[in-house]
Amino acid sequence: MIFNNRTMQSRTGIFILSIVFGLLGGVLGGGLVGFATGAFTFDGVTTQMSDIVTPSGSSEVVKLVEESATTEVVQEATPSVVTITITKELQTRQQFGLNPFGLDPFSDNSNTEGATTEQVEVGGGTGFVVSEDGLILTNRHVVSDPEAGYTVTFDNGDSYEAEVVDIDHLSDLAIIRIDATGLTPLALGDSDQLAQGQIVIAIGNTLGEYSNTVTKGIVSGLARDLGAGYTGLVQTDAAINEGNSGGPLLNLSGEVIGINTAVDRSGEGVGFAIPINDAKSAVESVKTNGRIIRAGLGVRYQQIDETFAETNGLKETYGAIIRGDQQTLGVIPNSAAAKAGLTEGDIILEVDGTKVGQDKDLADIIKNYSIGDTATLLIRRSDDTMEIKVTFDEIPEISNKPKKPSQPE
DSSP states (O other), rough: EEETTSSSSTTTTTEEEOOOOOOOOOOOOOOBBOOEEEEETTTTTTEEEESOOOOOOOHHHHHHHHHHHHHHHHHHHGGGGGEEEEEEEEEOOOOOOOOTTOTTSSSOOOTTTTTEEEEEEEEEEEEOOOSSEEEEOOGGGOOOOOTEEEEEOTTTTTEEEEEEEETTTSSSSSOOOOOOOSSSOOOOEEEEOOOOEEEEEEEEEEEETTEEEEEEEEEEEEEOOBBTOOOOOEEEBBBBOTTTTOEEEEOOTSSEEEEEEEEEESSSSSEEEEEEEEHHHHHHHHHHHHHHEEEEEOOOEOOHHHHHHHHHOOOOSEEEEOOOSSOOBBTTTSSSHHHTOOOOOOOEEEETTEEEBHHHHHHHHTTTTTTTOOOEEEEEEEEEEEEEEEEEEOOOOSSOOOOSOOEEO
């Protein structure tokens, strides 16, 4: 599924969708001419070498080792990657009794007699197993429609109906469950250890048709912020296609280091993934509590930049202004923000002295706090600047349909 995120400030080409990695990166430097029997370590992966001789130089050795490591990762990971099919019940109507000489201008020219409903496939995505008893991690935008049905299909053809256990209100993550046991969860790596140029592998349901498509690329950048709650992302060169949303981004050790999420279509090979470390607490929370529990303020906000400030006549060119829309309140009732006295229109400038700016989104700051932690907020209310103390709490239940650009925090 393609999710157009053109409302993101200064990001007219950002799409929240799938990522497939297409370019090869990483070069191992010189001096390797040939091997007899032995082992070779590349990017943390030890590969057995047997009677490989490369008189032409080291590049062929590197290629052989890299190919071997890639193949091994794919073989081990593919059985734990799933295709998610999205279906909805739609009504079909038939027309009867039409005037043979043309449409009757005094009638709607249709009859509900014979109308039927059927399950229609309306989209697809990707996910991967994170527990032996059926928990699957994916993107929130893949399973955000409460009126849709979701079916999970494994590479061997086994299919299961899935239920949405919970969605993460602070990031584009969700966890679904199937009635199955004995599954093999993928190992979760440490995204804090990623480095630019590191080789990564993606497996996903490309275009919603080609399940478990494998592609490869490199880490192009780290800690990228797109706004609207999409912060601290891993950037990668990638061939982007529908259907890969929620799929794993793996290192050559076979560990998940990211969840594929977005692409900037104003260029080529500019894809983004949520670091796996941002998802670990959500997974553990569901395993322990049956739902995702995160600390938060409980506000919807718009990040401020110079353009937004000028357009809206604001003095500050940074911060986060609390604002809802026609369907949602800016301050969620009974939230930590409501208890602290925050109101619609307040501008949060700092959190414990950390400036809320384009390089540090409010959501990125808040995710470092736990339930029960306290912080001092510096806010602007009309013409007054003041400090407000807040105790972070679990975000109260809100609609599971994500809002952009305003995000709950």
